[in-house]
Amino acid sequence: MGSQEALPGYRKFAQQKKEALRSTPTKQKTLAKQAACSEATVSNIFTAKTAPTEAFARAYARAIGSAPDSEWEEWRSAWENRFQQEGPAVTAAEDQSRGKRFRNPKFLIPSALGTVLLAVAVVLTMSPGKHPSSSCTLTSCRGKEPNDYCKVGVQTVGEQDRPSPGPITVQVRWNSKCEAAWAKAWGDYVKSGDKVTVSVEGGASESMKVKYGHDQHTAMVPRTETQRVRACWERGHDQVCTSWTPA
Known part of the structure; x- marks a missing residue:
């Protein structure tokens, strides 16, 4: 900060x-x-x-x-959103005054112009590298970053914890709108060189090698609600996997 x-x-x-x-x-x-x-x-x-x-x-x-x-x-x-300032409280008198201002025609044009300029500013300041949530579906999501395309409405549909020799949690994450799944592994035991994989039974799989940090996820694979899927974390012969879901 x-x-x-x-x-x-x-x-x-x-x-x-x-x-x-x-x-x-x-x-x-x-x-x-x-x-x-x-x-x-x-x-x-x-x-x-x-x-x-x-x-x-x-x-x-x-x-x-x-x-x-x-x-x-x-x-x-x-x-x-921690740096966003909360607006000050509006008194009844101020609220009534605002109502009079916006009913006065001389205030309508500047107000409308301000709305248009704000909309233009939002469009111009959107980062070209970011994508709206749920902007891909099934096969079009294959290999894509879930935080860019399918961030809203995410569910954890499978999870496996292992407390020792170091804490690690492996999850299957899924977005019903995108119909795509990915694997997530986190915990102090996760380290550089580990492998995280998501697999759809009879379908696609995606793997990633951990480069840094203790909280990592794969790219997405297409998966419908009825297809069985699981997530795995691996380090050599050591492995933690979720059960195939749905069972």
Whole structure:
């Protein structure tokens, strides 16, 4: 985050999450162990100093009894928008004044022009390397990056955890709109050189070699809801795989 601090809205969000955890038997030390991170990292996440990880969000979801996918999306979205300033409260008098202004014809043209300029600005500032969510389907998704094409509406349809000799979680991720799946592996045990693979029974497969970090995923493969799929993590003869799903 550098010298820039998150605005009060995000700090309030993180504090409320911390308070929710206090109402459960789970302590921060236990949460840190389940999220495969240090207790200091958990403390920094709750004080808006450190970005939340997916492992943290999922461990937190298990602690408070919420849906892991929804919890991670909520934390991720809040963090990405942490520098957005909340608008000031509008009094009744100000609201009435605004209504009079926008009913006055002399304010209508500038207002409409501003809307048009804003729309043009959005189009011009869109990064050419990014793609709208769900912009591919089945075979057109093959080999594509899920975060660029199928970020919205993601589900975890298969998962396998292994706590030792080091924590690792392997998941099958799937997007019903895209009809595409991919493998995800995360945890402190994941390291450079490991292999992550997603396989559709009787269909396509995609693999990737981990280059850095402890949270990696493959490109997508086409997969309908009824096709069986599984995800695997490998290091030499060591392997962790999900079950084929649906069973």
